[in-house]
Amino acid sequence: MILEEILKIIPKIDLHCHLSGSVRPETILEIALEEGISVPTNEINKFKSHVQVNDDCKSLKEYLTKFDFNLMVMQKAKHIERITYELLQDTAKENVKYIEIRFAPMLHMNQGLSFEEVVEAVIKGKEKGEKEFDIKSNLLLICMRHQSPEKSIEVVEKGAEYIDRGVVGVDLAGNEHDFEPTIHEEAFKLAKEKGLHRTVHAGETGIPENIIISVEKLFAERIGHGVYAYQNEKVLEYVKKNKIPLEQCLTSNVQTKAVSNFESHPIKTYLDQNIVVTVNTDNMTVSNTNLHKEYERLIEYQNFNFDDIKKVLLNSVEVAFIEKSEKEKLKLKVEKEINSIIKSQR
Numbered sequence: 001m002i003l004e005e006i007l008k009i010i011p012k013i014d015l016h017c018h019l020s021g022s023v024r025p026e027t028i029l030e031i032a033l034e035e036g037i038s039v040p041t042n043e044i045n046k047f048k049s050h051v052q053v054n055d056d057c058k059s060l061k062e063y064l065t066k067f068d069f070n071l072m073v074m075q076k077a078k079h080i081e082r083i084t085y086e087l088l089q090d091t092a093k094e095n096v097k098y099i100e101i102r103f104a105p106m107l108h109m110n111q112g113l114s115f116e117e118v119v120e121a122v123i124k125g126k127e128k129g130e131k132e133f134d135i136k137s138n139l140l141l142i143c144m145r146h147q148s149p150e151k152s153i154e155v156v157e158k159g160a161e162y163i164d165r166g167v168v169g170v171d172l173a174g175n176e177h178d179f180e181p182t183i184h185e186e187a188f189k190l191a192k193e194k195g196l197h198r199t200v201h202a203g204e205t206g207i208p209e210n211i212i213i214s215v216e217k218l219f220a221e222r223i224g225h226g227v228y229a230y231q232n233e234k235v236l237e238y239v240k241k242n243k244i245p246l247e248q249c250l251t252s253n254v255q256t257k258a259v260s261n262f263e264s265h266p267i268k269t270y271l272d273q274n275i276v277v278t279v280n281t282d283n284m285t286v287s288n289t290n291l292h293k294e295y296e297r298l299i300e301y302q303n304f305n306f307d308d309i310k311k312v313l314l315n316s317v318e319v320a321f322i323e324k325s326e327k328e329k330l331k332l333k334v335e336k337e338i339n340s341i342i343k344s345q346r
């Protein structure tokens, strides 16, 4: 079997995927035209450059400008539902077995939707998708760093009402340089009390110390990215010793210039040091990627072999925000498929 085919059938897990960064470009354009949103061009191929970065993306700041249209078309319940459904359709097609989809409800309330209407719309899309495709998913609600601590508390309080409907946790995202994690300490403490899992973007484009602060003060069970851990010996030791899972997103990190190229990403070094590494997409549309492409690049630029892929997949199962019994089921499914692939290669 050629690599292309193998990558297609490998079972996959995505723990770090932003809904608003993973909308089909065709859908963005279609909804924009339907809603009378002014777009720079009606031609899909030209439009893509407005919602997708290319190789010469210079910074996280430039990267973030590519979300503008996505957020504009995600202000009505029917569109949010459709976009969630399509994400499950697309990921199921590449044999993703489990995905945790994250979104910031507050960013979808610009045109009158309530917090509850936004979350309900995502849940509807999720339920419809799961019914039709062979995929399981859960939802993470994002608190935005630049927003007030009260807004984060609101996300946690309201979000906790949906625990039995697929909302499993919260995340902290946004400008890491100007807003320290501790601003949102109270919200994350409350999340823990209410039984919501916690993941925090930290050490993505700097400030490795934020990784320790997020674990100790925000009770983070996983760290979004954590690329920069290696820049501080103490942080790296902490991550190793405490088995802090890192949600790694290779392509996104190259585009935001967290690392300068695919070869220099620390992911393989982390894996070889037995750090709990997982492989994720971050933003499928903005980064023009999917898990298939991520693994392809890991093989090409990071020397990943199938045993490495198996290792990161089992890490993902282990640290997924799901019940123990569900983990066992997922583990069996993933192990069975990947073992037969590895066997066929020997």
Ligand SMILES: [Zn+2]
Pocket (backbone or CB within 6 Å): 016, 018, 173, 201, 224, 282
């Ligand atoms: Zn992210």
